[in-house]
Amino acid sequence: MRRRLILALSIMGCGSAAAQATSDFPYGPNHVFAAFRNGEKIGTHSLSFQQNGDKRTVTTSIDFAVKAMGFVMYRYNHRGxxxxxxxxxxxxxxxxxxxxxxxxxKARHEPGGVSVVREGDGAGPRVAANDAGFQQGMAKQVTLPANTLPTTHWNLNQVKQSAILNTQNGALAKIRVTPRGRETIKTASGKSLEATRYSYSGDVEMDQWFDDRGRWVKASFKASDGSTIEYILQE
Incomplete structure (x- = not known):
């Protein structure tokens, strides 16, 4: 469960493609999810959006702790x-x-593509095809295709991509995204939202829901032990 949870958090957490235009941007200043494992809350995933003229800053904060018998068995913190x-x-x-x-x-869009510089002390064995990590001999600086999007998941255009930048380890995750139709989802307050479900396969395996405004409103994936991780929108 731990390795699969690590991967999913890195993909969730955290190229050049069109975001929603400023005039119809669907998000407010803050967008917060509570994360649950088999119904037990393990933390939060928060997004904040700040507009300054044509510039938009999107800040991601993730804080998770998986406990067993009162002890923290696994902790994950991410800032982007x-x-x-x-x-x-x-x-x-x-x-x-x-x-x-x-x-x-650090990644930056440049004329030749998306330049990625990464550092990390995780050089353990590769345990899954989609766990690129930092293997021995792996370059710390790469240039990815110019249309690569970061895996911060708020941008609806992500579902149109065939590869996305893992914002933890800098790897290029190859994906296939399949629309699954309309569903009604519930927020933390019990509010019902009509949303479209998208299923990811390949280097990312998860389900993600976007509402009619284009907002990310739910996510779900399976940990390797079969437990279910769900993101519930706090509104």
């Missing part, structure tokens, strides 16, 4: 900040503490 200029992705910087293993990442 994206900069957009109008509809153009400019840069992202993240810091992650994955249960004591630390990563930093």
């Amino acid at each position: 900040q994206e900069i957009w200029n109008g509809n153009t992705f400019e840069s992202i910087a993240t810091q992650t503490d994955d249960n004591g293993t630390r990563y930093t990442l």
Whole structure:
């Protein structure tokens, strides 16, 4: 469960493609999820949006703790900040503490593509095809295709991509996204929202829901032990 949870958090947490235009941007200043494992709350995933003229800053904060018998068995903290200029992705910087293993990442859109500089002390064995991590001999600086989006998940355009930037470890995650139709989801307050469900396969395996305004409103995935991790919107 731990390795799958680590991967999912890094993908959730944290290229150049059109974001929603400023005039119809669907989010308010803050957008917060509570995360649950088999119905038990393990933390929060928060987004904040700040607009200054054509510039938009998107800040991500993730704080999780998985407990057993009163003891914290696993802890995950992630901070990220994206900069957009109008509809153009400019840069992202993240810091992650994955249960004591630390990563930093900086990515910037440049004429030749998305330049990624990453650092981390996680060089353990590769345990899954989608756990790129920092293997021995792996380059710490790479250039990804210009249309690569970061995996911060608030941007509806992500569901149109075939590859996305893992914002923890800097790997390029190859994905296939399949629309699953309309569903009604519940927020923490019991409010009902009509949303479209998208299923991810490949290097990311999860379900994600966007409402009619284009807001990310729910997520769900399975941990390797079969437990269910759910994001519930706090509104």
